[in-house]
Amino acid sequence: MTIVLMLFAVTSCVRTVNPPEPYGACPTPQQVEWQKMEMNMFCHFGPNTFSDKEWGDGTEVEDLFYPTDMDCCQWAKVAKQSGMGGIIITAKHHDGFCLWPNPQSSHTVAQSSWKNGKGDVLAELSRACTEAGIGMGLYISPWDRNAPTYGSDAYNETFRLTLEDALSRYGTGDTHTLFEQWFDGANGEGPNGKRQNYDWNLFNSTVNRLQPTAVIFSDVGPGCRWVGNESGSAGETCWSTINTDGYAPGSQAPSTDTLNQGCRGGKQWVPAECDVSIRHGWFYHPNEVPKTLSELLQIYYNSVGRNALLLLNVPPDRRGRIAAIDSLRLMELRRALDSIFSNDLARQAEVDVTNQRGGKRCKNFDSKNMLDGNFDSYWATDDTVLTPTITLTFKKPVTFNRVMLQEFIPLGQRIASFHVDIKQTDGEWKRLVSATTIGYKRILLTPMVTTTALRIVIDEADACPTLSNVSLFLDNITQK
Numbered sequence: 001m002t003i004v005l006m007l008f009a010v011t012s013c014v015r016t017v018n019p020p021e022p023y024g025a026c027p028t029p030q031q032v033e034w035q036k037m038e039m040n041m042f043c044h045f046g047p048n049t050f051s052d053k054e055w056g057d058g059t060e061v062e063d064l065f066y067p068t069d070m071d072c073c074q075w076a077k078v079a080k081q082s083g084m085g086g087i088i089i090t091a092k093h094h095d096g097f098c099l100w101p102n103p104q105s106s107h108t109v110a111q112s113s114w115k116n117g118k119g120d121v122l123a124e125l126s127r128a129c130t131e132a133g134i135g136m137g138l139y140i141s142p143w144d145r146n147a148p149t150y151g152s153d154a155y156n157e158t159f160r161l162t163l164e165d166a167l168s169r170y171g172t173g174d175t176h177t178l179f180e181q182w183f184d185g186a187n188g189e190g191p192n193g194k195r196q197n198y199d200w201n202l203f204n205s206t207v208n209r210l211q212p213t214a215v216i217f218s219d220v221g222p223g224c225r226w227v228g229n230e231s232g233s234a235g236e237t238c239w240s241t242i243n244t245d246g247y248a249p250g251s252q253a254p255s256t257d258t259l260n261q262g263c264r265g266g267k268q269w270v271p272a273e274c275d276v277s278i279r280h281g282w283f284y285h286p287n288e289v290p291k292t293l294s295e296l297l298q299i300y301y302n303s304v305g306r307n308a309l310l311l312l313n314v315p316p317d318r319r320g321r322i323a324a325i326d327s328l329r330l331m332e333l334r335r336a337l338d339s340i341f342s343n344d345l346a347r348q349a350e351v352d353v354t355n356q357r358g359g360k361r362c363k364n365f366d367s368k369n370m371l372d373g374n375f376d377s378y379w380a381t382d383d384t385v386l387t388p389t390i391t392l393t394f395k396k397p398v399t400f401n402r403v404m405l406q407e408f409i410p411l412g413q414r415i416a417s418f419h420v421d422i423k424q425t426d427g428e429w430k431r432l433v434s435a436t437t438i439g440y441k442r443i444l445l446t447p448m449v450t451t452t453a454l455r456i457v458i459d460e461a462d463a464c465p466t467l468s469n470v471s472l473f474l475d476n477i478t479q480k
């Protein structure tokens, strides 16, 4: 009899339960890897660095670009030490000047006297990122105020060849891999006063062919989307899904509100990216200073903490180095994030759920998966259970003011609203915070509370919810 019971216990634990079916538009594996990078560094560098401008008009002499002591290894080191997954460089900004010897253009480093015309910023950055073990991406502006053919069909072909050249020669490792291709939607007048009709299909297919793992950024993706502002702030509601049919980058993009919040049930998976500069401008200006630590922490919470990726611009100066004041600020940011997020108080909790996929003896989607700090293990409910409750209890009271949640996004973004309650000393539950979306990562800023129990109630989900992680932190640095 004991043996029969034991056998029953064993078999009922190991019976297979299928994972939930993917729901709606889902990310590609590359988009998931990209989202896990969380923070990347943007480097605006070019003639504007030397002319003190934000937009050059394309008539700048090539010799203007003359970094006196360029060191891409320093950029890569600063990026790596501050926790950035990669660097995206303005290989060509609107002034058309190319930071590499682009055979399609006569307005490049090759025509300058910098390093006797033998300099190549992209080659140096490729080596530096490879050495530092971080990724590399390219910003190549379609708007070109220098190209003589701009405003005609011939320019689309020139731009394709420009892409072909850069995308096959630069990037990390022997394979010259790029993790992101950044397309600015800006479309102004070229040297002849004409505007260009961009062939986006041609541009995107060129990227896909040469860099199949690169995520393509534009106002509407297809890999990731502009968040609708340059202040580093995603919507409190932020869906990674959106409807892009019939839209295009630039003047034909969806409204900035839509870009900011995405669309529930949207047809395409195009997660938000927050591009914002550590300084006022995108390019280096000697009279500007970096944002304060508390401004940067706010930006972190408003971007990474709201299901977006943070692309923080840190402009190299006229030497071709990141100024000490910026790199020190980034190290302060790193130390602050480490001190806030290194101690996950939820790890000490006992977890109970109102439903666990396949039943509580089934371990594949165990509620404990939410407390292991591993994104790839997750808890899920049965298909029919859309509004479960997760309760965490603690032997000793815990004090926190940050609640972090992560959905297992490879199966889609499902949760539309939820709230968090804490147990008061009289045993009654009290609402701490209500929120809408979660996505890859959501960090809720709450008042500082001390409690022995907390519950997360999913109020609305479009399919059975999944959660990779639930964490609690104490931030003593930021004032809410």
Ligand code: FUL
Pocket: 054, 184, 185, 186, 275, 282
């Ligand atoms: C904008 C550009 O016009 C700015 O100069 C900057 O490059 C920013 C990131 O994108 O559209």
